[in-house]
Amino acid sequence: MILCHMVDNKNMRDDSHRKPRLQKIGVFTSGGDAPGMNAAIRAVTRAAIANKLKVVGIRRGYQGMIEGDFIPLRSADVSGIIQLGGTVLRTARSNEFRTFEGRQKAWLQLQKAGIDAVVVIGGDGSFTGALTMSQEFNISFVGIPATIDNDMYGTDYTIGYETALNSVVCAVDKIRDTAVSHGRIFIVEVMGREAGLLALNGGIACGAEVILIPESKEQHDELKRFLDKGYRHKERSGIIMVAEGDEPGGALKIAEQVRREHPDLDVRVSILGHIQRGGSPTANDRVNATRMGVAAVDALLDDQKSIMIGIDDGKIVQVPFNKAVKLNHSIDGDLLDIQRMLNI
Numbered sequence: 223m224i225l226c227h228m229v230d231n232k233n234m235r236d237d238s239h240r241k242p243r244l245q246k247i248g249v250f251t252s253g254g255d256a257p258g259m260n261a262a263i264r265a266v267t268r269a270a271i272a273n274k275l276k277v278v279g280i281r282r283g284y285q286g287m288i289e290g291d292f293i294p295l296r297s298a299d300v301s302g303i304i305q306l307g308g309t310v311l312r313t314a315r316s317n318e319f320r321t322f323e324g325r326q327k328a329w330l331q332l333q334k335a336g337i338d339a340v341v342v343i344g345g346d347g348s349f350t351g352a353l354t355m356s357q358e359f360n361i362s363f364v365g366i367p368a369t370i371d372n373d374m375y376g377t378d379y380t381i382g383y384e385t386a387l388n389s390v391v392c393a394v395d396k397i398r399d400t401a402v403s404h405g406r407i408f409i410v411e412v413m414g415r416e417a418g419l420l421a422l423n424g425g426i427a428c429g430a431e432v433i434l435i436p437e438s439k440e441q442h443d444e445l446k447r448f449l450d451k452g453y454r455h456k457e458r459s460g461i462i463m464v465a466e467g468d469e470p471g472g473a474l475k476i477a478e479q480v481r482r483e484h485p486d487l488d489v490r491v492s493i494l495g496h497i498q499r500g501g502s503p504t505a506n507d508r509v510n511a512t513r514m515g516v517a518a519v520d521a522l523l524d525d526q527k528s529i530m531i532g533i534d535d536g537k538i539v540q541v542p543f544n545k546a547v548k549l550n551h552s553i554d555g556d557l558l559d560i561q562r563m564l565n566i
């Protein structure tokens with residue numbers, strides 16, 4: 223159960239309480255790109271225009287904000303992008319924004335462009351940056367969670383996760399074909415520096431024999447059990463799914479260990495890498511991005527600041543940034559139990 227504030231969907235709005243000062247908003251994407259970011263940019267732009275606001279696209283994340291890389295966005299500018307992966311506004315990881323001087327430059331650029339409030343589409347790092355800047359300068363941010371890691375507290379979905387999960391499943395199904403044909407153990411590494419959700423659900427969906435994620439150390443005993451007991455299949459094949467951020471290391475480290483302890487096994491490594499970040503967003507990613515984009519503009523019009531829009535149990539919610547970034551999205555322990563039970 224996520225503790226956060228539920229919001230009703232308001233189709234008929236009474237705008238009389240709304241602050242007249244809000245005239246121009248900025249929107250940008252930041253951190254790792256995620257399929258569905260474009261659907262969110264489109265929804266934010268058109269919802270803002272529908273509410274008589276001007277919209278400015280900030281290119282290349284916080285780095286573009288520092289450099290004043292701004293473009294006006296009209297309705298036609300976001301035509302034909304809902305189905306595109308990546309982000310038309312481009313993205314960046316900006317070290318300069320981590321400094322006070324960098325954030326001050328960014329604020330001066332926003333002032334110069336007359337931007338009153340900003341929608342940030344990104345992950346935990348982007349929201350941490352937005353929170354810090356809003357505490358130092360007079361600017362409001364509302365966030366839309368977009369990361370293939372799905373590692374934000376307070377929302378069941380982050381934009382891009384479902385698309386990435388499907389990419390993992392498509393890739394691993396193909397790896398399974400060759401693993402079985404050759405009787406090989408494949409150690410497949412999926413993205414997630416600190417988060418194992420892609421590995422966990424991808425592993426379940428592909429029937430992986432072992433799943434290794436940073437959130438559960440016990441899984442290494444599972445790996446040992448699996449390798450020691452031999453195999454169900456006399457073909458001696460199997461898929462070991464490992465999250466990039468797993469201790470003591472990713473797939474290459476695990477492969478070294480398996481080869482050392484079981485030199486008889488034919489082991490291969492497959493690191494899926496950035497293929498997981500690209501591609502056309504799934505229908506759900508587009509719908510969620512669209513709902514959250516509209517809700518983000520609504521929140522700014524309601525004078526909200528430093529909150530993330532999320533989806534909890536199908537409903538739009540607002541979660542304070544400090545909760546969304548500091549608390550963890552918990553892993554469903556039942557899924558690990560199920561995986562162990564079925565792996566007999």
Ligand SMILES: Nc1ncnc2c1ncn2[C@@H]1O[C@H](COP(=O)(O)OP(=O)(O)O)[C@@H](O)[C@H]1O
Nearest residue numbers: 253254315316319320344345346347348350351
């Ligand atoms: N603690 C921080 N203080 C200020 N800015 C930050 C902080 N953490 C992240 N950022 C900014 O947010 C950007 C995106 O964060 P990152 O962690 O790379 O991606 P994501 O938002 O997808 O988690 C960083 O490149 C940096 O500019």
Ligand SMILES: O=P(O)(O)OC[C@H]1O[C@](O)(COP(=O)(O)O)[C@@H](O)[C@@H]1O
Nearest residue numbers: 253254345369370371413414415466
């Ligand atoms: O593309 P980069 O900069 O190497 O970053 C890789 C990281 O980005 C991600 O794909 C997404 O992370 P963020 O959404 O936090 O940016 C991680 O799963 C992965 O560890």
Ligand SMILES: [Mg+2]
Nearest residue numbers: 345346347369
């Ligand atoms: Mg992140």
